[in-house]
Amino acid sequence: MDNAFRALSDPTRRDILRLLRDGPRTSGEIAQHFDAAWPTISRHLAILRDARLVISTRMGQQIVYEVNLSVFQDVVEHLHSWMRPGGRRD
């Protein structure tokens, strides 16, 4: 969960997630949407992957990324439960 919050703290990574909301994209497609160099985007994708906010699947030569909704939901639940006194401790 710590990784998820850290991953969400970067604007570029949130931009990537917004892009992926509309459907799976390959690494190259994602990189093209940004001014940053491809390796930079690749690194952001790795961080999102470590946080399990996205899932990557190799499709032949390409690697397809998509949002992992279940972990996203977990983060939302987590925050939501924090808003009540006596909610979760972690």
Add this chain to the structure above:
Amino acid sequence: MDNAFRALSDPTRRDILRLLRDGPRTSGEIAQHFDAAWPTISRHLAILRDARLVISTRMGQQIVYEVNLSVFQDVVEHLHSWMRPGGRRD
């Protein structure tokens, strides 16, 4: 909103928020719960305040902090809307 995600990325700050969930606390009370030096906690509180995740009120000699639920709710809403294609763009 950027500030809020940034603020939530630090474990110590999330700990502070968890503490405040149970009710308002003074700066000193908060600092006592942590191993870190008081000024360090004070800095974290300033960051949370800038992100408007907490509200501070001076009560005579002391300053009382409490969670700002409305901004918390905003963050949750924000994330929630992201989980739907065609949701908010920002």
Add this chain to the structure above:
DNA sequence: GTTGTCATTAGAGAATTAGCTAATTAGCCT
């Protein structure tokens, strides 16, 4: 196997952030 394309990893530099101690501000009381 070698060539070309897609993508990640390595390594280094610049910028940001967290933590400390010391100094400062803000308020209360006599």
Add this chain to the structure above:
DNA sequence: AGGCTAATTAGCTAATTCTCTAATGACAAC
């Protein structure tokens, strides 16, 4: 005013993070 307590700000160092270029890995097609 002066002293006392509560809290923040200043200044510094160490660690982390972001970004780049260059090198490497993985796969397909010839």
